[in-house]
Amino acid sequence: MIELKGISKKFGDTQAVKQVSFKVAEKETLVLLGTSGCGKTTTLKMINRLIEPDGGQIFINNENITNQDPDVLRKGIGYVMQNIGLFPHYTIAENIALVPKLLKWDKEKIKSRTQELIQKLHLPERTLAMYPHELSGGQQQRVGLARALVTDPSVLLMDEPFGALDNVTRTSIQKEFKALEELKRKTIVMVTHDVQEAFELADRICLMDKGEVVQIGTPKELLYRPINDFARNFLAGKRLALEFKVINIQDIWTYLPEETIHKGESKSANLSIWEAMELLRNNDRPELFVSGADQAIKSINFGQLTKGFNQYQNAQLHE
Amino acid sequence: MNEQQQTLWQFMSGQSDKLLSQTLQHVGLTFISLILAIAIGLPLGILIARKRKLSGTVLGIAGVLQTIPSIALLGFMIPVLGIGAKPAIVALLIYALLPIIRNTYTGIIGIDQHVKEAARAMGMSKGQILLRVELPLAMPVILAGIRTATVINVGVATLASFIAAGGLGEFIFGGISLNNTNMILAGAIPAALLAIILDALLSLVQKMDFKKLRKALYVFPIVILILGGFYALPTAYGSTLTAGFTPEFMGRQDGDLGLKSTYGLKIHTIVISDAVMYKAAFAKELDVISGYSTDGRLKAFDLKILKDDKNIFPPYYAAPIVRDEALKQFPELEKALNLLSGKITDSIMTDLNYRTDYLHQQPERVAKDFLISNGLYKAPKNGHKGTVRIGSKIFGEQYILTEMYSMLIKGNTDYNVATKTGLGGTKICFDALMNDQIDFYPEYTGTGLLVLLQPDPKIAKEIAHDRNKTYDYVSTEFEKKFKIKWLKPIGFNNSYALMMRQKQSKELNVNSITDLKNYLNKN
Known part of the structure; x- marks a missing residue:
């Protein structure tokens, strides 16, 4: 879907991006992760030609983007940025309708699509007539997303989309984003420096440093098969929390107690360890029933869960 | 001292025709030059916001132009543009330029970079970004520049009367020369009111929010155009020769009034300042001027005094x-x-x-x-x-x-x-x-x-x-x-004297004021 081949960019004497190559499959979310100044934002902006690369090629749907008119290209790619960049002199409705108007949609179509989006994004109807400065930060970011999604582009680029929000708002909007059906059918490249956010939202993560790709892989691969010390150290601080989120019951299935017979309700084994722990804590009973791949049911309590997780962890490290 | 006892109101109502036409001329001059200054300054401001390297040079030049004393600037214009409306408008335009260029430039570069980036990322073309994002967002700052330029222009336009372009300066400077306070006030008060009113109106426009401003922006150019239209370029009439008289000469019994009553002289006359009058005569913009008999420029510009054969100019020892x-x-x-x-x-x-x-x-x-x-x-x-x-x-x-x-x-x-x-x-x-x-x-x-x-x-x-x-x-x-x-x-x-260029005086065989009158009657 999106393919970068040996992309490089220099600003003055600084090599901002060096020989970066990756592919993003259709409907996949790739997160570019790294510290500030690692070249992740530059890489992202080259995909919609806000920045032109010095070397290498970029293909979207097998078409070289340098052969396309940049304005036409950009109208087909959704873009969400940290500072949101809403037009202060446009109402919310006008901000959302910006690209459709450029594409000369008729008024009815714009209106119905706007209505649909603000419902999905939980924006109150009355905000449509308001100006950006009258909205909270979280609401503004929702409008920013609505603006990017309004023409239903197949590709979405996001530059630190939650960076400007406070922690509480960020967590809740992240959850909404994850649940949003529209986003699940899009090919997304997202930039973040927040490891937890990357693990929360990514299908695959591209870890970058000094303009180069360090490692590309699923969150699990990054956790258990870091390619070098940099990759290992980058995750070290939040390692346990990340593991709880990445590993699910199915992964540790063999380390859990024997199967039992249970007629009542049971949870899917796709539950992450983190989610299972939260359920156990809030449960009025000490054990939780989970159903595995072959409909087998196991009963686990907190102790069994942590024991199984530890055994799985040891096995991974010695592999 | 009879005239002095006249009240200001009496003077203004007595001269209401002249006052109205001068006010309209004044407004017209101000706005014609404003339109031109916007037409030049806005694109220049946009240009230097795009190519920042040019900004120092362009703002520098506009700044230097601004510092030229207005009367000197008017003087420079005469050899190139003659006298009357053209040089006045160009001079006013030059004074209005700096605030407009500078504010356009500042307004555009002051726009939030992220908003501009968002506009590009949405696929807006450069033209669309300029018209729908940059100009609307810079508009309050640009309007502040236009407001400054307007007030400057109302002030400088009083000097337009020096080079025969009319306006309220005719009363102001005429009054100063003639020791007529009512006349000064009849020019100065409307000029001051004009500046205050225009400033207040433009400050209202400037304070509008985006919604109202959008509507106002359609009305604004039309209003400026209409106001600019007040100034119909002065058209020559009647005589083949043109006289340039100082405001003082125009109002004096031993000046234009005497020429009319004693000689019956009918000549197309424009009001002009002493400082530029001789130059204008030399440059053949004017044919007859009201000079002083001992003026050194008489010799410098090769002018000839017409004989006052009916003795209307009293001695000035x-x-x-x-x-x-x-x-x-x-x-x-x-x-x-x-x-x-x-x-x-x-x-x-x-x-x-x-x-x-x-x-x-x-x-x-x-x-x-x-x-x-x-x-x-x-x-x-x-x-x-x-x-x-x-x-x-x-x-x-x-x-x-x-x-x-x-x-x-x-x-x-x-x-x-x-x-x-x-x-x-x-x-x-x-x-x-x-x-x-x-x-x-x-x-x-x-x-x-x-x-x-x-x-x-x-x-x-x-x-x-x-x-x-x-x-x-x-x-x-x-x-x-x-x-x-x-x-x-x-x-x-x-003493006062009417003068012509030596050469013209010989060609037309005009040596005295009576000769001049006879020549004008024939032609």
């Missing part, structure tokens, strides 16, 4: 006029000043004026040379018995006289001297004298009679043609009314 109190305070003063009495004839004065006006010698040097060659110069005694304050009007001759008097006082008395040269006109000079701001200045008998005393027209007519009667009359009356003494006349007679 120059003499220092001194406050009685100053004579008491400085007992040696009168003797020192009288040293010059009878020493300077018309031709000497014209020559001295020629040396300053045309050869650009310093008045100080010209004065010293003259005193030395007449054996009047003495080295300064550097005395400390007080300081005599000399005033002068704002033309070359008065500067030279001031220098001479200053040297005579320093050389012959123990007084020190302070000069206040370049006082804008008769009224300003005389008010300074009356209010103890200066001790004396050189005045002319004709001016003393007709401008400062303004006696009954009958008396004026009776004495105005006789040199001695005029001098006696002003001496007595000034002493009685103002406690001011006329010292002995210097000798020369700097």
Whole structure:
């Protein structure tokens, strides 16, 4: 879907991006992760030609983007940025309708699509007539997303989309984003420096440093098969929390107690360890029933869960 | 003094036609130049916001243009653009340019970078970004620039009357020359009101929020265009020759009024400032001008005085006029000043004026040379018995006289001297004298009679043609009314005179004012 081949960019004497190559499959979310100044934002902006690369090629749907008119290209790619960049002199409705108007949609179509989006994004109807400065930060970011999604582009680029929000708002909007059906059918490249956010939202993560790709892989691969010390150290601080989120019951299935017979309700084994722990804590009973791949049911309590997780962890490290 | 007793209101209602047309001209001048300044300044501002390297140069040039004194700028324009509306509009345009360019530039570069990036990322073209994002967001700042430019223009437009472009300056500067306070106020009050009203209206536009502003932006250009339309370019009419008269000459019985009543002269006349009148005559923009008979530019620009065969211009013998109190305070003063009495004839004065006006010698040097060659110069005694304050009007001759008097006082008395040269006109000079701001200045008998005393027209007519009667009359009356003494006349007679270019005068065979009238009647 999106393919970068040996992309490089220099600003003055600084090599901002060096020989970066990756592919993003259709409907996949790739997160570019790294510290500030690692070249992740530059890489992202080259995909919609806000920045032109010095070397290498970029293909979207097998078409070289340098052969396309940049304005036409950009109208087909959704873009969400940290500072949101809403037009202060446009109402919310006008901000959302910006690209459709450029594409000369008729008024009815714009209106119905706007209505649909603000419902999905939980924006109150009355905000449509308001100006950006009258909205909270979280609401503004929702409008920013609505603006990017309004023409239903197949590709979405996001530059630190939650960076400007406070922690509480960020967590809740992240959850909404994850649940949003529209986003699940899009090919997304997202930039973040927040490891937890990357693990929360990514299908695959591209870890970058000094303009180069360090490692590309699923969150699990990054956790258990870091390619070098940099990759290992980058995750070290939040390692346990990340593991709880990445590993699910199915992964540790063999380390859990024997199967039992249970007629009542049971949870899917796709539950992450983190989610299972939260359920156990809030449960009025000490054990939780989970159903595995072959409909087998196991009963686990907190102790069994942590024991199984530890055994799985040891096995991974010695592999 | 009958005219003085007229109230301002009476004057304004009596001159309401003129006042209205001058106001419309004023508004028209202001807005025509504003339209042009926007048409040039806005694109330039956008350009330098795109290419920042140019910004220093462009803003620098506009800044330098802004610092040129307005009257000098008008002077520069005459050889290129002539006189009348064109140079006035160009000069106003130049003054309006800087605030518009600068504010457009500042407004655009001040826009949040992220908003611009978002606009690009949405796929807006450069033109769309400019029209839908940059200009609307920079608009409050741009409007502030336009507001500044408008107020500057209303002020500078008063000077347009110097080069015959009309406007409220005609009343203001005419009033200053004619010692007519009502006339000054009739021009100054509407000009001030205009500036205040336009400033207030534009501040309303500037404070509008985006929604209202969008609507206002459609109305705004139309309003400016209509206001600019008030100024219909002055069209030539009637006569084949064009006369340029100073505002003072226009309003005087021994000026344009006399030309009309005594000679029956009908000539297409425009009002112009003394400073640029001679140049305009030389550049063939004007054919007949109202000059002074001892003016050095007469010689410099090869002009010829038309003979006043019906004697409408009264004698203008120059003499220092001194406050009685100053004579008491400085007992040696009168003797020192009288040293010059009878020493300077018309031709000497014209020559001295020629040396300053045309050869650009310093008045100080010209004065010293003259005193030395007449054996009047003495080295300064550097005395400390007080300081005599000399005033002068704002033309070359008065500067030279001031220098001479200053040297005579320093050389012959123990007084020190302070000069206040370049006082804008008769009224300003005389008010300074009356209010103890200066001790004396050189005045002319004709001016003393007709401008400062303004006696009954009958008396004026009776004495105005006789040199001695005029001098006696002003001496007595000034002493009685103002406690001011006329010292002995210097000798020369700097009266009003109509003049033409030598060459044209020969071609048309026009040597006197009557000749001129006959020529105009025939053609």
